[in-house]
Amino acid sequence: MAASTITYTENPVSALGVVVFLLLFYLGVRGRIRYMRTLERGTHALYATDFEARIPLKYNNELSTMAAALNDMAEQIVASRSKEKDFLLNISHDLRTPLTSIMGFLSLLKEKSYDNEPEKERYIEVLEERTGYLKKLIDEFFEISQLKWKPAVLNKSRVNMQELLRQVVEGYHPQSKDRRIETVLLLPDQSVHVEIDADLFVRVLENLLSNAFKYSRADTELTIRLREPVAENRRQCLLQLELWSTPAQTMESGELNRLFDRFYKGDSSRTGEGAGLGLSIAAEIIRLHGGRLDAQIEGERLGMMIELFMEK
Template sequence: LAPALRRNEIAQFALRSPEIITALREAIATTEPRRATYLDHVPVDRWMELMITPVPVPTSFGGADKCMLMTFHDQTPLRRVEEMRADFVANASHELRTPLAALSGFIDTLQGQAKDDPKARERFLGIMHNQATRMARLIDDLLSLSRVELSAHVRPDTLVDLLPIIRQVADGLEPLARERQVEVEIHLPDSPVMIAGDREELLRLFENLIENALKYGASGGRVIVSLTSGAATDGTQEIRIMVRDFGPGIAPEHLPRLTERFYRVDVGDSRSQGGTGLGLSLVKHILNRHRGRLLIESVPRQGATFSACFPQAKAPAQI
């Protein structure tokens, strides 16, 4: 905190923050506790809280020295959580306000000048339907994210087979694949692949991964969904489900932030595709609850691969 602080030297020479010096002087002058908060920029930005408490220290001559006990608390994690919460509320409000404003505007138009125009009415009602669907999907994603976060500390203990879940998601997205003219290839083993998991959450996870590949990698014309098993970085066995597209890929600077809430590589494209900006954040939280991990690999113009990795279920003990 103060590398320049030396014994028997004036404290203010080393404690350069004006907030610290002011609080220290007030505590000395009044002999009362003082509190101060300040931002420390070195070596990295940290929010600190300082508590100064006057403490009488007996001397060998029967008197007492007035010493100042300075206690520093690193508030950075709390500040970051507060900033994340504020950003989340602001982003969620903005994402909801945009379609709501569109709905309100078109309702006013339909009640006014377009009231007797059948063509305009049909076009506006179509737009309103899309905006209402977008709002409903955003609310659904927010609720799903909230439910997963509430149960993040409780690991699922029910054994489920991944294969029918993946096939169900792929079948459900077949109309979207036809619409985007994308061929979906499924490469799965014949025997069941069991993990400890929550079936509904896993359905949501694979739906997000495959749907993203169909929407944002559609220009590649092909999506491959495959399942393999192998050793993780710590040597334990894991199941890896890979969803690969052959679209435009993702620039390297975006990869570390893809799982942040409301983060988008291309905001306009994401919204036009009906994206909420919460899909990959939801995937990450579901994997965290299942004690798994998400791997993202991409090279621009060569597509992207999203891999959901799960710990392999232990075989039941033989009796």
């Protein structure tokens, strides 16, 4: 029986097609391979220059997207460090001011540089006031550090928002009377219940109200409005709480985005009091509740807007 023979016939056209395909493939990936090397060198450069260098963007593909993301990360790191530096300068200034005052009055008392007992008592009162203010600064600094960097455990309970607002606002009646600021509380007729950490939420309200009474113009109105919850989807509603005041000093719209920045303190507020942490503490607490705290300007009025999501 004769052995069968298989004959392979070369097709020049097919061979040429393979060559062309390989050539095109090489030309197509060569640029990517080179850019991958650029990406590798750029990554090393980021670390070598303490995130000051940037990776060049050459192509419109996933590699350039990765490079852009790395550049954005580097910019955020640099910006964060700048904010930390500003914060340290601000907190150092605010801590040094009362400390200098305390040391001065202690020196006067030690040297008995007073003419009579009433003057001595006045020195002691100033010392107590300055010491209390210094403790407040340290407590706020500790609180924002805890909220920002320590895992938070919220002790949530079902709270009637109308009752909570009435109780907190009532506690500010002396400030309202002293500053001649009329407080208007606008609440829905139907009770609004929401799951929140009541103690932390009271802290938010106290920070916002304290700021409003401290920085508002006298003989104006402070409006606190709780809006009816609005359905967002089949499971959740959006709850909005607004506080509108009239600041004594005109605020630029460009300042709004940085009001809640714990590292920011406007030049107009650098009077030796306050570390600029109250609003950032409030914003961080709302963030932990899955909501947001924003600011708006309408004419002369400044609005603090709280948004919270609640289950139906």
